[in-house]
Amino acid sequence: MPWAETIVDTLKKWDTSLIAYVPDISIDRVTSIIDADPFFHLVSCTREEEAVGVAVGSYAVGRNAAVFMQSSGFGNSINGIASLCLPSRTPIPIFMNLRGQVGEFNIAQVAMGRNTKPILDLFGIAHYTIESEDRMDTLLDGVMKLCHAHRNPVAICMTPMLHGGKIA
Amino acid sequence: MLRFDATQLVLRHAGDSPIVGNLGPTSDELYHAGHRDRNFYTYGNMGLCSSIALGMALSTDDKVISLDGDGSLLMNLGTIATIGREMPENLVVLVWDNEMWGQTGGQSSHTATGTNLEDVAKSCGISKTTTVDDLETLEEAFGRAMNEPGPWFIVAKIEEAAEYMPVAPVEPEFTLYRFRNTYIE
Ligand SMILES: Cc1ncc(C[n+]2csc(CCOP(=O)(O)OP(=O)(O)O)c2C)c(N)n1
Ligand SMILES: [Mg+2]
Numbered sequence: 001m002p003w004a005e006t007i008v009d010t011l012k013k014w015d016t017s018l019i020a021y022v023p024d025i026s027i028d029r030v031t032s033i034i035d036a037d038p039f040f041h042l043v044s045c046t047r048e049e050e051a052v053g054v055a056v057g058s059y060a061v062g063r064n065a066a067v068f069m070q071s072s073g074f075g076n077s078i079n080g081i082a083s084l085c086l087p088s089r090t091p092i093p094i095f096m097n098l099r100g101q102v103g104e105f106n107i108a109q110v111a112m113g114r115n116t117k118p119i120l121d122l123f124g125i126a127h128y129t130i131e132s133e134d135r136m137d138t139l140l141d142g143v144m145k146l147c148h149a150h151r152n153p154v155a156i157c158m159t160p161m162l163h164g165g166k167i168a
Numbered sequence: 169m170l171r172f173d174a175t176q177l178v179l180r181h182a183g184d185s186p187i188v189g190n191l192g193p194t195s196d197e198l199y200h201a202g203h204r205d206r207n208f209y210t211y212g213n214m215g216l217c218s219s220i221a222l223g224m225a226l227s228t229d230d231k232v233i234s235l236d237g238d239g240s241l242l243m244n245l246g247t248i249a250t251i252g253r254e255m256p257e258n259l260v261v262l263v264w265d266n267e268m269w270g271q272t273g274g275q276s277s278h279t280a281t282g283t284n285l286e287d288v289a290k291s292c293g294i295s296k297t298t299t300v301d302d303l304e305t306l307e308e309a310f311g312r313a314m315n316e317p318g319p320w321f322i323v324a325k326i327e328e329a330a331e332y333m334p335v336a337p338v339e340p341e342f343t344l345y346r347f348r349n350t351y352i353e
Contacts, residue, residue: 018227041226043254045219046246053216053247057223060208060344061186061230062351065223083212084220088340 003133003162004029007095010140011066012039014148016093018058019043020051021068026097026163031068048073052080055092070097071116071157072109081153082123089151093144098129098157120155127155130162169302171264171326172333175201177307178233178262181314185230186347188221190237192271194264198235199336205350209336209343215244218261222251225259228351231314234261238279239269245288248321252292257317261289262310264326271332289321301325 001009007030011019019034020043021027034040045051048069055065069077074096085092099106100113120127128143130136140156147154171194178187179202188208189195195209208224210217218241221234241248241263251259267280279285286297296318300306306324313320 018223020223043223043226043250045250047244049216050219050244050247050250053213053219053244054223054226054250056216057188057220057225058227059223060220060348060351061224061228062348063227065227080213080216083214084210084216084340087212088344090344 001133001137003130003136003158004033006133006136006140008033008037010137010144013141014064014144016064016066016144017041018055018063018065019068020045020054020065022046022048022051022073024068024070024097026160027068027070027095027158029163030095048077049080052077052085052092056084056088056090059090059092066093066095068095071099071113074116074119074155075112078119081125085153086123090153091147091151092153093147094153094155096155096157097163098159101159103160117157125153125155126150127157129157129159131159132162169306169324169326170329171266172197172201172329173303174264174306174324174326175235177303178235178310181307181310182233183314185233185314186221186224186228187233187235188217188224189235190217190240190264193332194235194237196333196336199338200333205346208347209338211340215240218251219244219247221259221261222247222254222256225256226254229258231258231260234259236261236263237270238263238265238267238285239277241285242278242283248289248294249292251319252289252294255293256319259319260310260313261319261321263321263323265323266326266328270328274328286321286323294319294321297321299323299325
């Protein structure tokens, strides 16, 4: 199954229907499917930290939520994750296009992109990098299970090796 | 109008509605005015109070009340635009506007120097807005907000009491767990 559809299927399987996001050209393949599917409510946010707040609010009233962003937006959302998701223990999956990888053309994206996983490690946030569609459904299902069992955010980092590398 | 008196007023009209409290004294006073399972106290995430309330409002039919602060909302003005885009009828944003970053030393905020948060909300497409500066007008506005479709955006000009109340003895993991259980049980 194509990677974008696998993500959508996994979100449905885990009854995760509120998606808060800031656009990214690569993950647009997923968010445009989500936008067209009445199962989901896609919330366009102005900033990724705001998306984290919206997702936590949704989870707090019993509806599972996820956020989509690019790694630069992870930089914008760190305090929301660190001071809200971690202390209150909210299982929010963070789907992100990991910039600064092979094929990156924009120097401004390199530092944040390449430091995203080390920062996640500093916070003890589990992260998984997906570079191929091979067994992706099994991996994602397991990531969601971990996320809810641990009641903590997890990051799903997608690189151009997975999504074809159209970078902007 | 003291924030504590205004908070008591809000609780009298809130029924079972979720209330999200801005970090610091707003959450502390919410606790002392009336601790309840549907109080969502925050102790960090400056700026996200109304974003959390927005996420709630999009995922429950209950009226959801955000008790935000001027300084905090100034950090995340974009969320007013998102509220204007989503237009949740069941969201009531109440801004405790003391025109300062009170708890960090009382430095005057941008609402003291000309920023009008009600006008910001209007220009984001939110039409149910008002600014109030005493308990009587707050009661009238908040009563309407609880009974008429919104989203509502109420700026309440408040004063600080001489002393802060004790920090509420709550912690975030338990707050979320207790709050969420009222929805999933
Ligand atoms: C991201 C971030 N920046 C700065 C602070 C320090 N800080 C804590 S509360 C606060 C002011 C909040 O102002 P307001 O929302 O108006 O609430 P008030 O103190 O007036 O009740 C600041 C600047 C913080 N906690 N987090
Ligand atoms: Mg203030």
